[in-house]
Amino acid sequence: MITERQTARGSPPRVAGSGSGAGRFLLVVIAMLFALVFLFLPLLNVFAKAFEKGWTVFYGALVNPDTVSAIKLSLTITAITVPLNLIFGIAAAWAIAKFEFRWKSLLVALIDLPFSVSPVVTGLMFVLLFGLRGYLGPWLDAHNIQVIYAVPGMVLATTFVTLPFVARELIPVMQSAGNEQEQAALTLGASGWQTFWHVTLPSVKLALLYGVILCNARALGEFGAVSVVSGHITGLTDTLPLRVEKLYQEYNSTAAFAVASILALLALVTLAIKTAFEWHTQRVYARAERATSDARTTRTKST
């Protein structure tokens, strides 16, 4: 998907025969209408509902200690999950894209597993493993470690659910890049680490960023798996989405939408960061081009 995005950055090639103006117009209108009705309006509505009863109610809903605790918990889980997945994603993508080994296809299939397993099942899976009546539960209990109905379990569940995001984005990009650049770095005397840091990582930075953003969004928004392992202890194990659900169930819809708007806002911020980063990269390239042509004109002038 990332490769498509990258190639699509330039103007699309005009396919001969597809050029009837009316057809193109129709396609654009359909796409725009769809995006408007199914993506933009619902999102806008969340904000509208959140502010329905004015700023004070909105603010009051947010400073509610249980909500503040939910925000903190969500950020904590995300702060642990995203770096974990970043490391795993890079390692897995590197192994899959650059090396040949036995069971490679098995690893690729396993990475996709969290996509195909329902999050609720994931949650139950962890309960079965770490819960009091689970396989590891008695041992954990004896050592006073609580996983289920506590933060560690929620981190585990979120990590599992978001596992594919970074790796999935990186694998195609790394594969298409091949490993000649890395080999060139080695012949120039770079160590493995230098090669990774200066050559491999920068060449996949956009894909990496995209993977992190998707991972981040999902980690913040994950409901099913986290819901099962959290135990719904208000003020302790409620994340933002769980909090929204709880408020909604309590018929406190304004507060629910206020909290929901925070979630939506976080999503928009990450999207903005990504766009800004892409702009920045393009500007760097454009500047390089300009600098060169400037230098050339001044040179031709002086001679």
Next chain:
Amino acid sequence: MTKRFGDTIAVNDLSFAVNEGELVALLGPSGGGKTTVLRLIAGLETPTSGDIFIRGHRVNDLPVQKRNIGFVFQSYALFKNMTVYRNIAFGLRVKKWKRRAARERVEELMQLFGLEQLGHRYPHQLSGGQRQRVAIARALAPKPDVLLLDEPFGAVDAKIRQELREWLVRLHHQFNVTTLFVTHDQEEAMEVASRIGILNCGRLEQVGSPQEVYEQPANEFVARFIGVMNVIELEVRNGMACLDQIAFPAPGYKDGDKVRVGFRPYNVRVSPSTDEYRCQAVIRHTYFLGIMMRLDLELPSGARVCARLTKEDYKRLGLATGMRVSFQIAEHKILGAAQNSNAHTAAGSGCTHGER
């Protein structure tokens, strides 16, 4: 040394030495193991058996980073995310050169390579020729002991290729770095290299100066690969290898043996009068090759022989397609016995590849 990939032998019992400061070409058809040889020297592959020495030191156990070689990949493998300047400076940076020394070195190279204006550019903003120069500059920056070039001209178009060849020779004079480059283009190898090694199926067929491999090819493969060569199959009768009116002494062969004989097209003398020379033929095709003309001659037996002469001679002799002519072969070489005695139909398959 030998290199196997599974059951495939990519490089078979290969042994050669390159002198300090020499410019040597490894020439051969694609799939001949040339690139593998370079990668073995660079340390990007490990030999199955055998040793590699650089400046008298055995480097088999040295990792790539420590071999102090410069490698130019066929695809150039420039760092996409770095500017031209940073590409060239990369080797110096990882080798912890002093900042000022590194800057001077990079600027010197950029000047020499005509890249001064392009320091801020990224590889995708360069032309093919520029990319190639950046790749070579990058490889040369850390002052390598050996420069290895994999098909350095493969990715640029024919016109620029000619310029780049001359440029490479000049460059080699300037830096005097021991250089080994791989190519499948015999013309390129002849023009650029001081010595040529011809590789076929992982075997080194011959090593020698361009003149040596052209004039004294070690075997039929070399003869056919370097330049254009007629190869015909003759039958020995009364101690002479014969085909139609062609007859060569064939010492060491007995009657009834089939012998393969090779000769260069420019060694074929053609006359419009049918009785000037002994051998008879008909001109089936003429090809215009610039200042040279190529003639395809058909012998009475149906075998084909290719001749080459200057346009002036062609005009002076008044030759034309379809004409009956006589010819003689001024110089030839007996390549050996034909493996397959019923391959008479393949005899005189005429000009081989490498036509120009």
